[in-house]
Amino acid sequence: MPAMTSADTAHAYTLPDWAGISGCALPVTAGAVTGLLAHHALLLTVTGPLVAEVDFTVHRCEPGTLLWIRPGQALRVEPGKHESTTIVFRPGLFGPDDLPGLAPDDPGGPARHPIPLTGSAEFDSLVRDAAGPPGTTAAALLRHELAALLLRLSLLDPAPESPGHVESRTFERFRRRLEAGYPQTRRVEDYAAELGCSVRTLTRASLAITGRTAKQVVDDRVALQARRLLAATSLSVAEVGRNLGFGEPTNFGRFFHRETGLSPGQFRGRYVDEPSGGGIPAQRRPSD
Structure with a gap:
């Protein structure tokens, strides 16, 4: 089955303007298709197991577990005898201070791996009400129910305690700026200048939090996006490179x-032609 482009995926389902929240069956659940999601997706496995690959990491989702896929991530679901229910919601639905301790649009956060949902009443209510008639009150109810569910997930799968030291704060600022800026620049010097610190400061903060240098953190993010675009879109290798700021395909x-460890063509061919075997190359080790 051919890869699905990001444009195809974006138009495969439409969120209602009145709520920005909907229950639907994602098009990628129909078979072994790769897509780049335009919205958040909360995927609850009803019967299974369901095998889902998110950004080239394979997850086995047992019945009753929930997996949160973020906008822009590559999703691929293995064909098999499974059923799932999905809630999708648009980015920007919640402001940075709407949900205490949780920023839904942050690439990190809870349920990046399948977590058992202790009772599905909140999820079931959300699915049922999303299928109801539209209106201002209904939209407010959906937003309230989704907020409660997301906060529940943050309790079930809490984030690690932040060290609270200056390196963690510096790295968080760096990470957020990198998420917005990686298509334009891969130079650590540019990020340091924007954040008003030195390259040494960014490198020290990155090593303290991730064990990787600031340059490796930048390259990891660019390489991830390259893999997403090669696996999930019909863009040529040259177009993928240009989207990521490379003027020359070489x-x-x-x-x-x-x-x-692979050329772009080898990666694309391995992934498209052998979706069930061989695996996906991982990022290089810090020492490489």
Whole structure:
């Protein structure tokens, strides 16, 4: 089955304007199709197991477990005898201070791995009400129910305690700026200048939090997006490179091979032609 482009995926379902929340069957659940999601998706496995691959990490979702897929992530669901229910909601639905201790649009956060949902009453109510008639009151109810569910997930799968030291604060600022800026620049010097600190400061903070240098953190993010675009869109290798700021395909090819051990063409062919075997190359080790 051919790969689904991000444009195809974005138009495969439409969120209602009146709520920004909907219950639906994601198009990628119909078979072994890769897609880039335009919205958040909360995937509850009803019968299974369901095998889902999110950003090239395979998850086995047992019945009663919930997996949260973020916008822009590559999702691939293995064909099999399983049933699932999905709630999708648009980015930006909640402001940064709406949910204490939880930023839904942050790439990190709870349920990045399947977690048991202790009772599905909140999820079931959300699905039922999303299928009801539209209106201002109904939209407010859906937003309230979704907020309660997301907060429940943050309790079931709490984030690690932040060290609270200056390195953690610096790295968090760096990570957020990188998420917005990686298509334009891979230079650590540019991020340091924007954040008003030195390259050494960013590197020290990155090593303290992740064990990787600031340059490796930048390259990891660019390589992840390259893999997403190669696996999930019909963009040419040159177009993928240009989307990520590489003026010459040869420069992109060298970068990608250094990060994954494969050329862009080899990666795409391995993933599209052998979806069930061989696996996906992981990021290089810090020492590589």
